[in-house]
Amino acid sequence: MREPDMQKLDELVGRLVNDIGASMSGALVVLGDQIGIFKAMADGTPRSVADLAAKTKVRERYMQEWLSAQAAAGYVxxxxxxxxxxxxxxxxxxFAEENSPAFFVGAFEVVQSVWMDExxxxxAFRTGKGVGWHEHSTCLFRGTERFFRSGYNAHLVNEWIPSLDGVEEKLKKGANVADVGCGHGxxxxxxxxxxxxxxxxxxxxHRPSVERATAAAKDAGVANRVTFRQSAAGEYPGHDYDLVAMFDCLHDMGDPVGAGRHVKDTLARDGTWMIVEPFAHDRLKDNLNPVGRVYYGASTMICTPASLSQEVGLGLGAQAGEMKLRKVALDAGFTHFRRAAETPFNMVFEVRTQTH
Structure with missing residues (x-):
């Protein structure tokens, strides 16, 4: 065995110290969110430990330690x-504004579930079997909805839908839309x-997600135009949909090609399949970066096990890349596949059987 390069060893140890600190800080973020400390600080007013402890009804000594740790992380x-x-x-x-386009607390709840479900x-690593989404801790569902919602708030209506040929006009006039794999809605x-x-x-x-989405639609005042139903991606009912959308879920499916064929059968003649997937390059070496690190980690612990728990078990993973996603669409019978938009975290694809 070669002798270690001490400089490289020190650099690696330094990265590990940062990673351990990030892991600790993540748990504290979830704690602060649950207790309501971030919300209590949302107005930006400087407050003492005693003031914040009184405002959130927690013990002052705990508050001192939590604030100190978060300040060391740069989070407060x-x-x-x-x-x-x-x-x-x-x-x-x-950390405090739930509907902000940069709200990040949900991501830490996803990480919480990863530790709990390890x-x-x-x-599954030993047996080769999968682990379905429904087998994970409930914080995964809550965290996923809260994290992805911020990206949808920032991009869905103003960027992604306008990037699809003719779709925004249809939606403004009145369209029939299916959101497949909708989670909490x-x-x-x-x-x-x-x-x-x-x-x-x-x-x-996932029935509990459907129930949560139904309640959320009522709270948002759109229950008269939004319905949520329990159904697998390859079996959902209805036809002549002007738009079928799949947000960050196609790669989780055991049989994405079969799901795509069902989309093709349920679309209107000039309908569009919108696929939103995690951003990824086609080659592994191009994904060895901070975003790829997050997505490969999630794919290892959540996405790939989910796919392998289902029939076919294709196991695309969260870093499938455009080439593999294109193949899924073409194998499903579509002839038009175009990257319509992208962000540092997502790719948006327009899929049709014909061009406009």
């Missing part, structure tokens, strides 16, 4: 001259709020 701001703590506007957008994934409800002339049906195989 410490004012040395007054011995107070606050959130900057940027920190508030990320024994199940370890067993964040994407479905957002589209319904933006396009009041259209009708929307969200489908998901």
């Amino acid at each position: 701001t410490f004012h040395e001259e007054t011995d107070q703590f606050s959130l900057t506007p940027e920190q508030a957008m990320i 024994p199940r994934i370890a067993e 964040a994407s479905t409800i957002l589209m319904a709020q933006a396009f009041p002339a259209s009708r929307f049906t969200g489908f998901d195989y």
Whole structure:
């Protein structure tokens, strides 16, 4: 065995110290969110430990330690001259403002579920079997909805839908839309709020998610135009849909080609299949970056086990890339496949059987 390069060893140890700190900070973010500390600091007013402890009804000694740790992470701001703590506007957008386009707390809840569910994934590694979404901790469902909702708030209505040929015009006039793999319904409800002339049906195989989405639609005041139903992606009912959307879920499916064939059968003649998937390049070496690191981790612990738990078990993974996704669409019988939009976290594809 070669002798280690001590400089490289020190650099790796330094990265590990940062990663351990990030892991600890993530748990504290979830804790602060659950207790309501971030919301109590949302207005940006500097407050003492005692003030924040009283406002959130927690013990002062715990508050001191939590604030100190978050200040060390750069997640809250410490004012040395007054011995107070606050959130900057940027920190508030990320940790306290639920509907902010940069809200990030949900991502930490996803990480929480990964730690909780690790024994199940370890067993799947040994047996080769999968782990379905419904077998994960409930914080995965909540975290996924809260995290992805911020991206949808930022891009779905103003960027992604306008990037699809003719779709925005149809939605404004009144279209029939299916949101397949809708989860808690964040994407479905957002589209319904933006396009009041259209009708929307969200489908998901997970009944508790369907129930949560139904309640969310009622709370949002769109229940008269939005329906949620339990159904697998390859079996959802209906036909002549002007738009079938799949947000960050195609790669989780055991048989994405079969799901695509069902989309083709249920679309209107000039309908569009919108596929939103995690951003990825086609070659592994091009994904070895911070975003790829997050997505490969999630794919290992969540997405690939989900696919392998189902029939066919294609196991695309969260870093499938455009070439593999294109092949899925073409194998399903579509002839038009175009990358319509992208962000650092997502790719949006327009899929049809004919061009306009």
